[in-house]
Amino acid sequence: xxxxxxxxxxxxxERIADVSYELLTKxxxxxxxxxxxxxxxxxxxxxxxxxxxxxxxADKVLYIRNEIFKNLxxxxxxxxxxxxxxxxxxxxxxxxxxVDSFEVAPALAExxxxxxxxxxxxxxxxxxxxxxxxxLYGGKINGEYSFNAENGGIISVIPGAVKVENPQKSGEIExxxxxxxxxxxxxxxxxxxxxxxxxxxxxxxxxxxAIGRGVKDEENIDMIKDFADSIGAVLACSRPIVDAGxxxxxxxxxSSGKTVKPKLYIALGIxxxxxxxxxIKSDTIIAVNKDPNAPIxxxxxxxxxxxxxxxxxxxxxxxxxxx
Amino acid sequence: xxxxxxxxxxxxxxxxxxxxxxxxxxxxxxxxxxKLIYKNxxxxxxxxxxxxxxxxxxxxxxxxxxxxxxxxxxYIIGLRSYQVERGKIEPTMRDALESILKHGNPWGxxxxxxxxxxxxxxxxxxxAEGEETxxxxxxxxxxxxxxEIQKSTRALAKILNDADVDFAIIGNDESCCGNEVKRMGELxxxxxxxxxxxxxxxxxxxNTMITISPHCYNTFKNxxxxxxxxxxxxxxxxKLLDEGKLQISASIEKKVVFHDPCxxxxxxxxxxxxxxxxxxxxxxxDNLLEFGxxxxxxxxxxxxxxxxxxxxxxxxxxxxxxxxxDAKSIGAEVVATSCPFxxxxxNDAVKTTKSEDKIRVMDICSLIAExxxxxxxxxx
Amino acid sequence: xxxxxxxxxxxETAEATLKIAPDGKKLxxxxxxxxxxxxxxxxxxxxxxxxEEFDGDVTVISVGPPETDEIIRMALAKGATNAIxxxxxxxxxxxxxxxxxxxxxxxxxxxxxxxxxxxxxSDDAFSLVGTMxxxxxxxxxxxxxxxxxxxxxxxxxxxxxxEGGLIAKYRIKxxxxxxVQTGMNEPRYASILGIKRASQKEVDVVDDPTIPENKVxxxxxxxxxEGKKAEILSGTPEETSSRLAEILKQKGII
Numbered sequence: 001x002x003x004x005x006x007x008x009x010x011x012x013x014e015r016i017a018d019v020s021y022e023l024l025t026k027x028x029x030x031x032x033x034x035x036x037x038x039x040x041x042x043x044x045x046x047x048x049x050x051x052x053x054x055x056x057x058a059d060k061v062l063y064i065r066n067e068i069f070k071n072l073x074x075x076x077x078x079x080x081x082x083x084x085x086x087x088x089x090x091x092x093x094x095x096x097x098x099v100d101s102f103e104v105a106p107a108l109a110e111x112x113x114x115x116x117x118x119x120x121x122x123x124x125x126x127x128x129x130x131x132x133x134x135x136l137y138g139g140k141i142n143g144e145y146s147f148n149a150e151n152g153g154i155i156s157v158i159p160g161a162v163k164v165e166n167p168q169k170s171g172e173i174e175x176x177x178x179x180x181x182x183x184x185x186x187x188x189x190x191x192x193x194x195x196x197x198x199x200x201x202x203x204x205x206x207x208x209x210a211i212g213r214g215v216k217d218e219e220n221i222d223m224i225k226d227f228a229d230s231i232g233a234v235l236a237c238s239r240p241i242v243d244a245g246x247x248x249x250x251x252x253x254x255s256s257g258k259t260v261k262p263k264l265y266i267a268l269g270i271x272x273x274x275x276x277x278x279x280i281k282s283d284t285i286i287a288v289n290k291d292p293n294a295p296i297x298x299x300x301x302x303x304x305x306x307x308x309x310x311x312x313x314x315x316x317x318x319x320x321x322x323x
Numbered sequence: 324x325x326x327x328x329x330x331x332x333x334x335x336x337x338x339x340x341x342x343x344x345x346x347x348x349x350x351x352x353x354x355x356x357x358k359l360i361y362k363n364x365x366x367x368x369x370x371x372x373x374x375x376x377x378x379x380x381x382x383x384x385x386x387x388x389x390x391x392x393x394x395x396x397x398y399i400i401g402l403r404s405y406q407v408e409r410g411k412i413e414p415t416m417r418d419a420l421e422s423i424l425k426h427g428n429p430w431g432x433x434x435x436x437x438x439x440x441x442x443x444x445x446x447x448x449x450x451a452e453g454e455e456t457x458x459x460x461x462x463x464x465x466x467x468x469x470x471e472i473q474k475s476t477r478a479l480a481k482i483l484n485d486a487d488v489d490f491a492i493i494g495n496d497e498s499c500c501g502n503e504v505k506r507m508g509e510l511x512x513x514x515x516x517x518x519x520x521x522x523x524x525x526x527x528x529x530n531t532m533i534t535i536s537p538h539c540y541n542t543f544k545n546x547x548x549x550x551x552x553x554x555x556x557x558x559x560x561x562k563l564l565d566e567g568k569l570q571i572s573a574s575i576e577k578k579v580v581f582h583d584p585c586x587x588x589x590x591x592x593x594x595x596x597x598x599x600x601x602x603x604x605x606x607x608x609d610n611l612l613e614f615g616x617x618x619x620x621x622x623x624x625x626x627x628x629x630x631x632x633x634x635x636x637x638x639x640x641x642x643x644x645x646x647x648x649d650a651k652s653i654g655a656e657v658v659a660t661s662c663p664f665x666x667x668x669x670n671d672a673v674k675t676t677k678s679e680d681k682i683r684v685m686d687i688c689s690l691i692a693e694x695x696x697x698x699x700x701x702x703x
Numbered sequence: 704x705x706x707x708x709x710x711x712x713x714x715e716t717a718e719a720t721l722k723i724a725p726d727g728k729k730l731x732x733x734x735x736x737x738x739x740x741x742x743x744x745x746x747x748x749x750x751x752x753x754x755e756e757f758d759g760d761v762t763v764i765s766v767g768p769p770e771t772d773e774i775i776r777m778a779l780a781k782g783a784t785n786a787i788x789x790x791x792x793x794x795x796x797x798x799x800x801x802x803x804x805x806x807x808x809x810x811x812x813x814x815x816x817x818x819x820x821x822x823x824x825s826d827d828a829f830s831l832v833g834t835m836x837x838x839x840x841x842x843x844x845x846x847x848x849x850x851x852x853x854x855x856x857x858x859x860x861x862x863x864x865x866e867g868g869l870i871a872k873y874r875i876k877x878x879x880x881x882x883v884q885t886g887m888n889e890p891r892y893a894s895i896l897g898i899k900r901a902s903q904k905e906v907d908v909v910d911d912p913t914i915p916e917n918k919v920x921x922x923x924x925x926x927x928x929e930g931k932k933a934e935i936l937s938g939t940p941e942e943t944s945s946r947l948a949e950i951l952k953q954k955g956i957i
Contacts, residue, residue, distance in 0.1 A: 012865075012869075071871075072871070074834075074844070075843065097830075098866065099846070099847050099863065099864070099865050099866060100865070102822070102830045102833075102834060102846040102847060102882070103834065103844070103845075103846050105834075106799070106830070106831040106832075106833075106834035106835045106838075107834050107835070107837070107838050107844070109800075109831075109835070110800075110803075110834075110835050110838035110839065111838065114918075115798075115800075115918035115919050116799075116800075116831065116919070117919055118829045118830060118831055119827065119828050119829050119830070131922070134827065134829075135828075135927070136826060136827055136828075136924065137714070137716040137721060137730075137825075137826055138716060138717060138825070139927065140716060140721050140927070141721055141723070141730070141924050141925070141926065141927070142924065142925050142926070142927045143827070143921060143923075143924045144921070144922040144923050144924070144925070145919055145920065145921055145922065146919070146920050146922050147918055147919045147920065159955070160954075160955025160956075161955065184843075185876075186842070186843035186875060186876045186879065187843045187845065187873055187874070187875050187876075187879075188873060188874045188875075189871070189872075189873055190860065190872040190873060190874055191871075191872050192869060192870065192871055192872075193862070193869070193870040193871075193872065194869060194870075201886060203885075203886055204849075204864065204884075204885075204886050206866075207956065213674060231957060239671070240671070240674060240675050243641075243675050244675070249634075257415075257634075259418065259431075263956055264951070264956045272470070273470075273471065273671075278430050278431050278432070281717050284951075284954060284956060286947065295470040295471075297933055297935065298470070298933060299933075300933055301933065301934065302933075302934050302935075302936060302947065302950060303933055303934070303935045303936065304935070304936050304943045304944075304947065305935065305937075306940055306943065307940075310940040311940050311943065311944050314940045314941055314943075314944035314945075315944035315947060315948060317944075318944050318945050318947075318948035319948050319951070319957055321948075322948060322952055322957065407892065407894050408894050408896060408897060409891075410781060410891030410892045410893060410894065410897070411891060411892075412892050414889055416892075417890075417891075417892040420892065421892070424895070425715070425736045425738060426736060431718075432718060433715075433718045433719050433734075433736070434734070434736075435719065435720065435734050436718070509894060509895065510896070511894050511895030511896035511897075511898075511899065512894070512895040514895075515895055
């Protein structure tokens with residue numbers, strides 16, 4: 001088996017995604033084991049600065065340049081990647097398991113006729129075999145998958161699964177001006193649209209801070225909205241808040257409101273009435289409520305029995321510190 | 324002429340408006356049964372496409388007040404069934420129905436957790452197939468899964484044990500009775516539930532079935548063809564009281580008003596059993612107050628007809644809030660209920676009207692349990 | 704416009720207690736409720752909406768055992784016109800490439816403009832089959848579609864839902880594979896009467912398909928090392944919020 005690890009760098013609007021650094025960290029560990037190099041593969045248009053910021057994490061930065069790489073177009077990406085991978089034959093190709101990887105990684109696996117395991121929290125190499133751990137059924141069960149990597153393979157890793165370490169390398173940048181022989185015009189990038197405030201669809205939110213009657217007064221909502229913004233969460237609520245007219249109906253979670261499935265659900269001053277709970281499907285539910293007997297504590301994963309208005313400012317400060 | 328008109332005798336309508344005048348949601352929504360019938364009489368081939376039909380709580384006031392025997396409520400349910408067949412229903416209602424089909428309850432909870440209301444202090448026998456009991460307690464979906472109502476379910480079990488009643492439950496195989504399913508217009512699912520539940524009940528030997536919810540009581544008694552006695556728990560407890568098997572000593576000094584649930588009261592003519600039980604609980608019978616709109620005129624709490632899963636747009640306060648205000652204005656300190664939906668909607672209304680320190684909403688099981696047993700789970 | 708919708712039968716596991724079967728490779732199915740994969744439900748609805756606007760056929764296709772007919776019938780009840788089931792006893796034994804190959808083998812001979820799939824399945828969440836299928840059919844693809852706008856039958860404007868609520872808009876020309884994110888539309892309800900009527904429609908069963916060898920093997924499944932539920936953090940607001948912030952960071956949520 002070959003020895004180098006390719007890490008396909010994910011970037012958007014000239015910013016490199018955090019997961020790429022995580023992959024470079026993991027890639028380095030694996031490359032060391034194999035006796036090879038970890039190589040950052042950057043497909044970009046105006047990528048000189050990005051290439052520079054990758055240098056300390058990789059033995060080499062392969063900066064493949066073309067105007068079309070400014071925005072993700074899977075057919076051009078796969079064309080270039082297939083070409084370079086066909087040439088350099090890395091042991092493994094790593095992607096972050098992200099929305100953009102869904103466009104590229106499986107197509108690449110198909111074109112190169114190599115195996116792919118996606119959605120991993122960890123993986124390792126054992127001789128010719130790659131073994132990966134995948135959280136199944138929403139994380140309730142772990143699956144161990146494997147493939148024979150003698151002809152290469154692709155792994156995509158869930159963001160946040162690897163702790164980033166900067167090995168302080170001094171990777172050289174190899175810049176390649178890539179030209180295409182084919183045109184792929186069945187697909188065309190148009191534009192990005194930022195999520196408009198006020199048109200939030202809480203059912204699609206990954207993080208939710210929900211308020212209930214324990215919030216007591218409409219004036220208090222601002223402070224909580226502030227906290228929600230600081231952690232990138234969307235504000236939602238239980239029915240009484242909507243009834244009181246403090247938040248619009250679109251924000252209501254529950255059996256006569258919406259069902260949400262966020263990664264994080266923080267319930268503030270919510271008693272946990274069943275009709276509200278039945279609208280929450282989440283693996284991390286945090287409850288803050290003054291009442292130790294509030295039913296919300298039966299469904300939460302973590303709970304704090306205290307005043308919401310003491311906890312939230314403290315929590316916000318702690319999180320700021322950690323950034 | 325559309326068959327829905329014929330089936331429900333719509334041609335008999337004289338447009339007197341008694342239906343709309345008695346409709347408990349006509350004040351806060353655009354629903355007007357009289358207008359719906361008028362639309363259909365004018366354009367008798369096409370059914371009105373009104374979405375107002377989803378505000379209906381199926382309390383049946385309209386049908387009961389009609390002087391010409393028009394099946395007004397059944398007609399509205401019929402209109403609903405056409406929309407159900409077309410698949411275009413509110414997502415919340417869709418989810419409740421799909422949950423009933425998949426899990427046997429509308430709350431999206433797994434079947435395997437249907438008996439989790441039973442805690443270490445609650446002694447309940449779960450029947451195996453072929454086993455015998457005197458009384459089968461049909462728990463129901465909301466009493467089984469809703470944490471607030473589960474307290475009442477446990478209270479009832481305690482009361483039955485204390486009175487040495489030989490009772491048992493079906494356990495996790497118990498499924499939704501379908502009362503709301505029918506009223507939401509999903510007639511196919513309702514028929515399926517009737518078939519399955521009827522077969523299920525045949526697997527056990529028992530003399531009497533008692534239910535916690537009047538909704539379950541209503542459909543089992545009137546819409547299934549079951550060959551055993553079916554009672555609402557208030558009727559059963561009243562029987563026990565009369566036979567001297569249930570001891571209740573008067574201990575409540577507060578002023579209590581009973582809220583007649585539509586599915587026990589106006590639809591099944593049971594107004595007295597709950598009141599008798601309450602009279603025994605009160606130290607002074609005069610403390611049992613009455614709402615102006617009581618008995619067959621009781622103001623529907625808006626929990627029935629699928630309304631637990633359907634919101635209505637309205638500027639006006641919810642009926643439950645009006646009811647709490649009424650209770651306060653007559654000087655009541657406790658509103659007594661005997662239906663899980665009334666319990667939930669009225670209790671919510673106590674919170675939204677900020678009346679927590681003035682009114683408590685308690686169902687009769689909990690009031691009796693509080694009276695009999697020292698430890699109770701009720702909120703102060 | 705004709706569309707094909709790839710659907711998968713998955714267990715509902717959000718609140719269920721999961722038990723691993725003795726062979727260590729599957730779940731005990733006794734108390735599990737199976738249903739149509741959530742994202743596939745939105746994919747199906749999108750195909751039906753397309754049918755309402757442009758006319759045409761909606762063919763649902765699935766790989767699986769006879770029990771899979773339950774979800775196929777529900778799709779037919781909602782308005783799908785044709786149904787194909789590629790028989791396989793146990794789809795947990797197939798890797799994504801094998802599934803995509805089996806689907807491609809049937810779809811390539813159909814007259815279609817668009818293939819809809821769910822963006823991910825609630826059991827393994829690999830998000831592989833849709834894109835692999837597009838490659839095998841040699842057509843373009845777009846994943847995580849949250850909105851679709853069409854003026855004519857040749858192309859559409861697709862909004863992809865990226866992390867953080869950012870939307871990326873693309874124009875695609877048919878034929879194409881579109882993988883659908885949950886929330887793209889509001890799926891309709893299939894009534895019991897509708898499902899009963901649909902059981903009279905025929906499902907085209909491919910009895911003995913050629914199954915490609917797996918490139919990826921499932922070695923085993925196991926329970927993750929678990930913490931308890933409802934851990935109550937105690938102490939001063941300083942202490943509890945500190946601990947909470949740590950927990951969130953550890954979970955990679957912050």
